[in-house]
Amino acid sequence: EIVMTQSPATLSVSPGERATLSCRASQSVSSNLAWYQQKPGQAPRLLIYGASTRATGIPARFSGSGSGTEFTLTISSLQSEDFAVYYCQQYNNWRRTFGQGTKVEIK
Amino acid sequence: EVQLVESGGGLVQPGGSLRLSCAASGFTVSSNYMSWVRQAPGKGLEWVSVIYSGGSTYYADSVKGRFTISRDNSKNTLYLQMNSLRAEDTAVYYCARDGAIVATTTGGTPGPSFYWGQGTLVTVSS
Numbered sequence: 001e002i003v004m005t006q007s008p009a010t011l012s013v014s015p016g017e018r019a020t021l022s023c024r025a026s027q028s029v030s031s032n033l034a035w036y037q038q039k040p041g042q043a044p045r046l047l048i049y050g051a052s053t054r055a056t057g058i059p060a061r062f063s064g065s066g067s068g069t070e071f072t073l074t075i076s077s078l079q080s081e082d083f084a085v086y087y088c089q090q091y092n093n094w095r096r097t098f099g100q101g102t103k104v105e106i107k
Numbered sequence: 108e109v110q111l112v113e114s115g116g117g118l119v120q121p122g123g124s125l126r127l128s129c130a131a132s133g134f135t136v137s138s139n140y141m142s143w144v145r146q147a148p149g150k151g152l153e154w155v156s157v158i159y160s161g162g163s164t165y166y167a168d169s170v171k172g173r174f175t176i177s178r179d180n181s182k183n184t185l186y187l188q189m190n191s192l193r194a195e196d197t198a199v200y201y202c203a204r205d206g207a208i209v210a211t212t213t214g215g216t217p218g219p220s221f222y223w224g225q226g227t228l229v230t231v232s233s
Binding site (some may be wrong): 001030032034036038043044045048049050055087089091092093094095096097098099100101 | 134142146151152153154157165167168201206209211212213216217218219220221222224225226
């Protein structure tokens with residue numbers, strides 16, 4: 001099983017600032033990496049797939065990068081609606097796995 | 108418009124069974140890759156199972172041999188039959204429509220989950 005490790009567990013950021021979230025895979029997943037956003041009481045929402053492609057309707061302030069084992073999600077200027085938990089997921093094989101999540105909270 | 112609506116959750120005793128349903132609209136379940144993902148209270152996301160458009164099924168080790176994913180093409184509905192339930196199966200269960208096959212070093216695998224239902228809560232407790 002591929003283990004996904006996200007850091008930090010919690011990120012405190014002020015509105016308008018940049019947020020950088022990291023995700024590391026225990027073995028290469030190529031670019032088969034997705035990022036999801038989840039708000040309390042809601043289902044996850046796909047933000048990024050293929051490591052760097054924004055899903056439909058996702059604002060340009062969200063960007064993804066990386067390949068192999070190291071990945072980054074950047075939110076260029078945090079808006080109030082961006083405070084949430086973010087998960088990375090590898091889908092390089094059928095036994096897909098999620099990271100444990102990074103909570104982005106208001107500083 | 109793609110919609111996924113889960114149902115069937117509830118309170119069940121340890122060792123009991125439950126069947127979850129996921130009614131789909133706006134697309135054909137049998138032509139797509141469909142997954143179940145769960146989230147224990149206050150915890151992260153855990154992939155549970157996937158069914159390929161061709162009918163192949165795969166399971167997380169934590170549920171293999173106890174859970175069965177299936178679909179009813181006439182009802183355009185995805186199911187998750189859960190047997191021998193344990194306290195650690197307590198979670199919100201989401202169904203999701205996955206993306207088309209992507210290339211991997213071992214062949215191909217469905218893409219990420221583009222569409223999600225709202226989830227249904229399963230509580231396993233005596």
